[in-house]
Amino acid sequence: MRAIIFRNYGNPQEVVELVDDMEIPKPNKNQVLVKIECSSINAADRYIVRANYFIIRMVFGLFRPSKKKSILGMDxxxxxxxxxxxxxGFKIGDPVVADIRKSYGGGFAEYAIVDAKHLVRKPDTVSFEQAATVPISGQAALMGMTLCTINPGDKVLINGASGGVGSFGVQIAKAQGAHVTAICSTKKINAVRSWGADEIVDYKKKGSIKALNGNEFDVVFDTASFECPGRYKQILKKDGKYVLVGGDFYNMLKLKLFGRFDRGSQKFMALTQEVEVTKNIKTVLEMIADKKINPAIQKVISLKEIPDAIHSLEQRTVIGKIVVNLNKKDVANS
Ligand SMILES: NC(=O)c1ccc[n+]([C@@H]2O[C@H](COP(=O)([O-])OP(=O)(O)OC[C@H]3O[C@@H](n4cnc5c(N)ncnc54)[C@H](OP(=O)(O)O)[C@@H]3O)[C@@H](O)[C@H]2O)c1
Structure with missing residues (x-):
């Protein structure tokens, strides 16, 4: 089968390649074989290919990725x-969706095996392209929002609002009745506003974050935590909640292991545990089917375009999600 693999760590445009001779995996008695229609690019793909964090090498291979874990793609x-x-509960031909992080990827290929317990049925009214954006990004956004318990009228601040998780975060918070303030860079303002953000903070403008009023937000939802989470203490309400979804890995680790920023009833949390993943995927798919949210798909690409797409995520030129459609022909195979 055709697949996107990486044989070394490094620049995605150099180490990630399309091959056409991978063996189609065989499911065991508790698994299914899925013919993949669509997948999506996630921040995890770029972190894994670069392997700048030692923990990634511990999981995927110390000096180079192990052959068994060489196919990228997490959903x-x-x-x-x-x-x-x-x-x-499932039969041949059923349309399904899955987060396959536990199998160390395999989504950028024509086929993948999935443990049945990770399968979610795709609603008929949700396209494969829409569905492929949900397992990692949509699910993490919902999990983070659930951790903070958003009530109608709450003021929610979303950092990294223009990214894959942020695009869902903005829409889910709005669907839950929140007043959303989104932090993003200048070029992405129009898109973030079109997803429903009530107010935008352009962090490229000097002093824009400092200008946020104190004691204002019920929730800070941080998908781009590249600075100390403690900086949000002043702008959170007394009983406000901060959730770190992503950004700098060491910030996440510090918050999880040592960083008790909690002050009075203020709570600082890191989204490190995967709780109720399939339930969250199902809920987000239903929200799409009910037209409460709409995945922000910037573009749909073929397998061959994946190395450039991972590179563009690194360059921060992606707005929302890039979807990979296995049926889209690329030059090498047309
Ligand atoms: N805990 C979980 O289960 C879980 C699940 C999914 C993702 N994550 C993590 O959440 C984070 C966001 O994921 P994502 O898929 O939304 O990523 P993404 O699509 O790349 O979006 C991240 C956004 O953050 C903004 N940003 C601000 N400062 C940045 C910086 N120094 N470097 C890179 N981006 C910066 C960028 O927008 P502007 O250009 O507008 O600044 C970018 O669009 C990642 O760290 C990912 O690993 C965690």
Whole structure:
């Protein structure tokens, strides 16, 4: 089968390549084989390819990625082709969606095996392209928002609002009745506003974050935590909640292990545990089917375009999500 693999760590445009001779994996009795229709690019893909964090090398291979974990891609939407004999509730031909992080990727390929417990049925009214944006980004946004318990009228500040998770964060918070202030860079303001943000803070403008009023926000939802989370103490309400979803890995680790920024009833949390992943995916898919939110797809690409797409994520030129459609022909195969 065709797949996007990496044999070394480094620049995605140099180490990530399209091959056409990967073996189609075989499901065991508790798994299914999914013919992938669509997948999506995630921040995780770029972190794994670069392997700048030692923990990634511990998981994927110290000096180079292990052969078994060499296919990139963390989320899939497709149809079931083969089914293990213990799998209940699904049949061949069912359209499904899955987060496949626990199998160390495999989504940028024509087929992937998925543990049945990770499968979510795709609603008919949600396209494969829309569905492929949900397992990592949509699900993490919902998990973060759930951790903060948003009530209608709450003031929510979203940092990294223009990214994959942020694009869902803005829309989910709005759907839950929040007043959303979004932090993003100048070029992405129009898109973020079109997703429903009530107010925009352009962090490229000097002093714009400092200008935020004190004691203002019920929730800070941070997908781009590249500075100390403690800087939000002053602008959070007395009983406000901060959730760190992503950004600098060491900030996340520090907050999780040592960083008790809690002050009075203010709570500082890091989204490091994957809780109720399939339930969250299902809920986000239903929100799309009910037209409460709409995945912000910047573009749809073919397998061959993936190295450039990962590079563009590094360059921060992506707005929302890039979807990979396995049926989209690329030059090498047309
Ligand atoms: N905990 C979980 O389960 C979970 C799940 C999914 C993702 N994550 C993490 O959440 C983070 C965001 O993921 P994502 O998919 O939304 O990523 P993304 O699509 O790349 O978006 C991140 C956004 O953050 C902004 N940003 C601000 N400062 C940045 C900097 N120094 N470097 C890079 N971006 C910066 C960029 O927007 P502007 O150009 O507008 O600044 C960018 O669009 C990642 O760290 C990811 O690993 C965690």
């Amino acid at each position: 899939i939407a497709g149809t079931i082709q083969l089914i293990g004999k213990n799998v209940k």
